[in-house]
Amino acid sequence: MQADPSTEKWEPYKAWGRTLVGKRDTVITFNYDTLIEKLNMHLASTTGSPFSVIDPAAAKVFRGLHDNENACRVLKLHGSVDWSCTTDPRTRQRIYKQMVDEFYAVDTNDEELAIGTPGPTKQETVDGLNGLWSWAEDEVRSADAIVIVGYSFPQTDSVARRRLFEAIRANERQNLIVHLVVGQDARNRDRLQSLLTFALRGAGRLDGTRNDHHRGYRILPHPLFGEDFFTVAHREQILDPVM
Numbered sequence: 001m002q003a004d005p006s007t008e009k010w011e012p013y014k015a016w017g018r019t020l021v022g023k024r025d026t027v028i029t030f031n032y033d034t035l036i037e038k039l040n041m042h043l044a045s046t047t048g049s050p051f052s053v054i055d056p057a058a059a060k061v062f063r064g065l066h067d068n069e070n071a072c073r074v075l076k077l078h079g080s081v082d083w084s085c086t087t088d089p090r091t092r093q094r095i096y097k098q099m100v101d102e103f104y105a106v107d108t109n110d111e112e113l114a115i116g117t118p119g120p121t122k123q124e125t126v127d128g129l130n131g132l133w134s135w136a137e138d139e140v141r142s143a144d145a146i147v148i149v150g151y152s153f154p155q156t157d158s159v160a161r162r163r164l165f166e167a168i169r170a171n172e173r174q175n176l177i178v179h180l181v182v183g184q185d186a187r188n189r190d191r192l193q194s195l196l197t198f199a200l201r202g203a204g205r206l207d208g209t210r211n212d213h214h215r216g217y218r219i220l221p222h223p224l225f226g227e228d229f230f231t232v233a234h235r236e237q238i239l240d241p242v243m
Contacts, residue, residue, distance in 0.1 A: 003035055003038055005038055005039055005041075005042035006042070009227075010039070010042075012226075012227040012228075012230040012231045013039055013227070013230060014039065014042070014043060015230060015231065016230040017039050017040070017043050017047075017050045017051070018043065018047045018050070019235055020050035020051070020072040021043075021047050021048045021049075021050045022048075022050075022070055022071075023050075023070075023071075023072055023235075024070060024071070024072070024073075025072045025073075026072065026073045026074075026075065026136070026139040026143075027051070027072060027073070027074045027075070028075050028077060028136045028139065028140070028164075029074065029075070029076055029077070030076075030077055030078045030116075030151060030157070030160065031076070031078075032076075032078060032079060032080055032081050032105075032115040033080075033081060034080065034081060034082055034102045036051055036053065036074055037051075037053060037082075037102070039051070040053070049071070050071065050072050051071065051072050051073075051074050052071040052072065052073050052074065053074040053076065053098075054073055054074060054075055054076075054132060054135070055097075055098045056076075056079075056083060056096035056097070056098065056114075056128075056129055056131065056132055057095070057096055057097050057098070059129075059131030059132045059135055073135075073139075075132045075135055075136045075139070076132065077116075077126070077129060077132055077133055077136060077160070078115060078116035078122075078125065078126070078129075079096070079113075079114040079115040079116050079125055079129060080098070080114065080115065081102065081103075081104065081105035081106075081115060082098065082099050082100075082101060082102045082103075082104050082105070083096055083097060083098055083099060083104070083114035083115075084096070084097045084099050084104060084108065084112050084114055085097075085111075085112055085113060085114040085125070085128065086112060093128075094124070094125075094127075094128035095128075096114050096128060096129060116129075118156050123159065126159055133163060136164070136167075137163060137164070137166075137167040138167075140164060140167035140168055140171065141167050141170050141171055141172055142171075142172055142173075143171060143173070143176070144173055144176075144177070144239055145176070145177040145178070145179070145238050145239050146168065146176070146177070146178045146179070147178075147179040147181065147229075147238060148178070148179065148180050148181065148182065148192065149181045149182075149226045149229065150181065150182060150183070150225075150226050151182070152182050152188040152191065152192055153165075153192065153195065161195075165195060165196075165199045166199075168196065168199050168200070169199045169200065169202060169203045170203070171203070173215075174215055174216070175209070175210050175215065175216040175217070175218070176200070176205070176215075176216075176217045176218075177217075177218050177220065177238070177239070177240075177241060178196055178200075178217065178218070178219045178220065179220050179222060179229075179233075179238060180192055180193060180196075180219065180220065180221040180222060181222050181224050181225070181226055181228075181229045183223075183224075183225055184223050184224075184225075186223075189221045189223070192221075193219055193221055196219050197219065200217040200219075203215075205217040207219075218241070220241060
């Protein structure tokens, strides 16, 4: 929470953020922290704010407005430490709201936490954020390229695995590029590559095909950490690597 974006270790992320200014990309994250908000504020005074973190209360109501916004949308599918969660006494519906205080989760009671931590309340949190989840699935279905950074769909995230892989399988593009950036653990990369292969082949795609008769896919595993990838990968390489 006390992270300082002016320090050297933030350089790869600041460089990445600058490339997103004015781009209608989407970041789908399962992190609860406010690091991306801090990065956004830090860059606002120089290159402009690259990110638009979607308020959970507005996900359904203002979807069309955000679709027209010229910024990188951030969808926090497991909630955030600066969101509150209350229950409408009449409908028993869970209501999520973005708060001003980044330390809200530290000071509030457990019943108002808006983070999907592992345990019996996790699915309830996910259900309450379904507007964000539906939006994320739509973005995956329409993506030109997908970059998975630092997330290997752990066994505890079975809902995320099912919903997002179904969206990947339903991707609408003729040729889909998927980059895997999950560090140097070959087991994680191999597992994730196998999951993606099953999903994409199951959708009738052919590996590496790029013509008018078949839909193709390319899975590109990189033995890099996130900061490595953000340092060396250019936008053009992500969208259109050499096939």
